[in-house]
Amino acid sequence: MHNKLFKLFLPISVFTFSLFLLMNLGLIDLLRSSKLAFGLLISGFFTIGTIVFIMLSELKRFKYLNKRYEKILRFISNIEPTIDLKFFMDKVFDFALELTATRFGTICISTNDGNWEFISMKGYNKEFLKDIHFEEECFEHLKCENSEIKVIEDILQSSRIPKHIRKIIKSELKDTPKKSILGIFRHGKEVLGFITIDYMKEKVDFSSETLELLKLLLKISALFISAKKDYERRMIFQKEVIRSMIRIIELKDKYTKGHSERVANISVKIAKRLGLSAEDVDMVHWVGIIHDIGKVGIPDEILNKAMKLTKEEYEIVKKHPTLGEQVINQMSYLKDLAPIVRHHHEKWDGTGYPDGLKGKEIPLLSRILAVADAFDAMTSDRSYRKALSIEEALNEIKKNSGIQFDPEIVDAFLDVLSIYEEENLV
Numbered sequence: 001m002h003n004k005l006f007k008l009f010l011p012i013s014v015f016t017f018s019l020f021l022l023m024n025l026g027l028i029d030l031l032r033s034s035k036l037a038f039g040l041l042i043s044g045f046f047t048i049g050t051i052v053f054i055m056l057s058e059l060k061r062f063k064y065l066n067k068r069y070e071k072i073l074r075f076i077s078n079i080e081p082t083i084d085l086k087f088f089m090d091k092v093f094d095f096a097l098e099l100t101a102t103r104f105g106t107i108c109i110s111t112n113d114g115n116w117e118f119i120s121m122k123g124y125n126k127e128f129l130k131d132i133h134f135e136e137e138c139f140e141h142l143k144c145e146n147s148e149i150k151v152i153e154d155i156l157q158s159s160r161i162p163k164h165i166r167k168i169i170k171s172e173l174k175d176t177p178k179k180s181i182l183g184i185f186r187h188g189k190e191v192l193g194f195i196t197i198d199y200m201k202e203k204v205d206f207s208s209e210t211l212e213l214l215k216l217l218l219k220i221s222a223l224f225i226s227a228k229k230d231y232e233r234r235m236i237f238q239k240e241v242i243r244s245m246i247r248i249i250e251l252k253d254k255y256t257k258g259h260s261e262r263v264a265n266i267s268v269k270i271a272k273r274l275g276l277s278a279e280d281v282d283m284v285h286w287v288g289i290i291h292d293i294g295k296v297g298i299p300d301e302i303l304n305k306a307m308k309l310t311k312e313e314y315e316i317v318k319k320h321p322t323l324g325e326q327v328i329n330q331m332s333y334l335k336d337l338a339p340i341v342r343h344h345h346e347k348w349d350g351t352g353y354p355d356g357l358k359g360k361e362i363p364l365l366s367r368i369l370a371v372a373d374a375f376d377a378m379t380s381d382r383s384y385r386k387a388l389s390i391e392e393a394l395n396e397i398k399k400n401s402g403i404q405f406d407p408e409i410v411d412a413f414l415d416v417l418s419i420y421e422e423e424n425l426v
């Protein structure tokens with residue numbers, strides 16, 4: 001638009017400027033009296049107006065781009081590997097649609113198990129697209145695309161989309177896109193997903209700046225998806241290592257077989273009952289699994305001793321929360337769990353170990369763990385005693401509410417137990 005105006009008015013400006021030059025060269029008197037002078041004056045004003053208009057338009061465009069770049073920068077500065085992938089891609093998607101001024105589009109991502117799924121969409125039937133899972137080879141051709149961005153006419157007729165998928169999508173749509181921007185999330189040679197930005201009308205004008213901004217967004221998103229996948233793969237690996245370590249401990253201490261999983265399950269149910277966030281529920285699950293990992297450093301003969309422990313032996317066993325904290329601190333992805341592991345044997349009245357914390361000084365998840373751990377320990381056989389009945393264990397927990405345990409957590413535990421009793425929680 002600006003270029004067209006510029007091309008139109010440039011000759012007028014040159015013409016006007018030349019005439020003014022002639023006026024200064026002595027033809028001024030002749031021109032002042034003629035109609036040409038009037039014409040010149042008008043065209044002069046017209047030219048100045050045009051230049052001002054172009055300058056204002058350029059300023060407006062500059063401000064618009066500046067705002068967009070600022071938004072992208074703000075977006076980048078808030079990226080962390082812990083952000084949920086779906087949340088991140090929804091943000092990218094909203095941004096891309098705002099940038100391209102349309103209300104139709106999709107984002108499809110390749111998943112860790114080698115499939116593809118639509119995770120963000122607008123203008124299309126969400127439930128329908130969400131249920132479509134494509135196999136890896138469906139989008140093999142994306143690897144051959146030589147550019148990150150392509151503008152495609154009538155994308156559903158294009159061979160870029162596998163025929164059977166085109167058929168499924170077409171059958172659902174009332175109106176099919178006339179023009180689309182196809183953007184690929186690529187990291188190195190790996191294709192991680194794609195975005196389609198669709199227009200239902202043929203005449204659409206994208207500025208080159210819009211496409212450049214979109215490319216930048218694709219690049220940032222690809223880096224994030226790649227880092228996120230890497231993070232998740234490492235986290236899965238570390239969690240598997242931890243699970244294996246726990247199994248080894250449970251082999252060392254034959255009386256605690258399955259204890260960690262049971263503590264994790266009970267803790268999750270208490271956390272849900274307390275209305276904790278999904279993140280906290282996930283944390284308490286993992287801390288339930290790993291809470292006794294420090295027992296790896298306790299001699300087998302103490303762990304499996306058939307008689308009551310001596311004072312010295314008990315002091316050695318009491319080291320397992322701090323040993324556990326040290327192990328967890330080595331695992332970058334589970335570091336947040338280390339203090340919870342450290343304090344899982346603290347008592348509400350301050351008589352626990354290792355730090356003698358009192359009441360709400362003890363981390364909430366440690367307080368949950370304490371109740372779940374005690375209940376499972378009491379209802380399991382130990383080398384030195386037989387398991388208590390559920391009723392006896394419950395009486396012990398109730399008796400120690402406000403002494404050993406946080407009363408609110410005991411109440412939540414009792415609620416959970418009554419709800420799940422019939423489902424064989426215990």
Ligand SMILES: [Fe+2]
Pocket residue numbers: 291292320344345
């Ligand atoms: Fe423990």
